[in-house]
Amino acid sequence: MAGWCVVGFLVAVLGSSIANPRVTFPENILRSQNRIVSGWEAEEGQFPYQISLRMVNLDGRVNGCGGTIIHPEWGLTAAHCTATRVTIVIRAGTVNLTRPESIFETTTYYNHPQYIEALQSVVQPHDIGLLKFNRVLQFTDRIQPVRLQSSFDANKDYSDVRLQASGWGRTWTSGESPENLNWVYLRGVSNAFCRGLYGSIVIDSTICASGYNVTSQSTCQGDSGGPLLVEDVDGQLTQIGISSFVSGTGCHTDFPAGFIRTGPYHEWISEVTGLNFDVQVEPTTTTVGIDTTTADSETTTAEPEPTTVSENEPTTVSEPEPTTVSEPEPTTVSESEPETEPEVTEAPSKYFFWFKF
Secondary structure, three states: OOOOEEOOOEOOOOOOOOOOOEEEOHHHOOHHHOOOEOOEEOOOOOOOOEEEEEEEOOOOOEEEEEEEEEEOOEEEEOHHHHOOOOEEEEEEOOOEOOOOOEEEEEOOEEEOOOOOHHHOOEEOOOOOEEEEOOOOOOOOOOOOOOOEOOHHHOOOOOOOOEEEEEEOOOOOOOOOOOOEOEEEEEEEEOHHHHHHHHHHHOOOOEEEEEEOOOOOOEOOOOOOOOEEEEEOOOOOEEEEEEEEEEEOOOOOOOOOEEEEEOHHHHHHHHHHHOOOOOOOOOOOOOOOOOEEEOOOOEEEOOOOOOOOOOOOOOOOOOOOOOEOOOOOOOOOOOOOOOOOOOOOOOOOOOOOOOOOO
């Protein structure tokens, strides 16, 4: 299967002191290494588009992933999170899983047609899926949609650019899922460098990121499907990636994590949803008026009106048949407080990263 990498696939060595890394899903990393690593707890309203997923398998097992709200009726996540699931419980509007503003189930999802659900244990490209909510979300200060990377920036190089990731990945010590959302800074890595590590699993629609200023900064178990974000040219955050895979050597290594870019998939997203999310972001600029006065006349250069990006009216297209299965009774996932957290880089001032959604 050209272009795919099975769990445990060996790739090139980075330096002489590090063993060959293997590509795997964050869910497969040993529990002693499980969580969004070396990050900080999020504050209410900081990531209003973040959702938590609890997926029930055919055998009754429950797994956790992340995702994002892109529309009152649609969410975005990784295809390996939804593939072959019986039902998916979604929590929205909170950083604490015990106090969601909205909680509901869905059994309807659409995975990219080039993603093969029968090979769910295989790390694949095109690891992107859409969730169809069974209700219309009411937007509040804690529930908002995220803006997606435009197709214009689909192949943009984010090398050395500071990025952000967030999720409810498992805790450092006990292996239990934390109640509070965590976030972390990451640094973009070129596709050429990432491909040298992981081989053909890294394609044009992949983006990789590693620790920003601490080696251990990374996504990990339970963070799959969550967002990779960048501060865009207008100063607002844009989702450029979906958490997909990590090195099989662990989450606390120098090896970067892999994400699926959102920009290359607008045509497919539009075909499924009938909506247009492809908006090119314009930089925010301010022109200062110049007032020149002479004895005979006065010439004034007026300030232009600020440029705003308006959303296109959705274009209705026929939706493909969704994957729908019967809904079992939801399975309750017990969650416990993490025992101890390791020392991590001090969180920046909460006013440093505030932005408007």
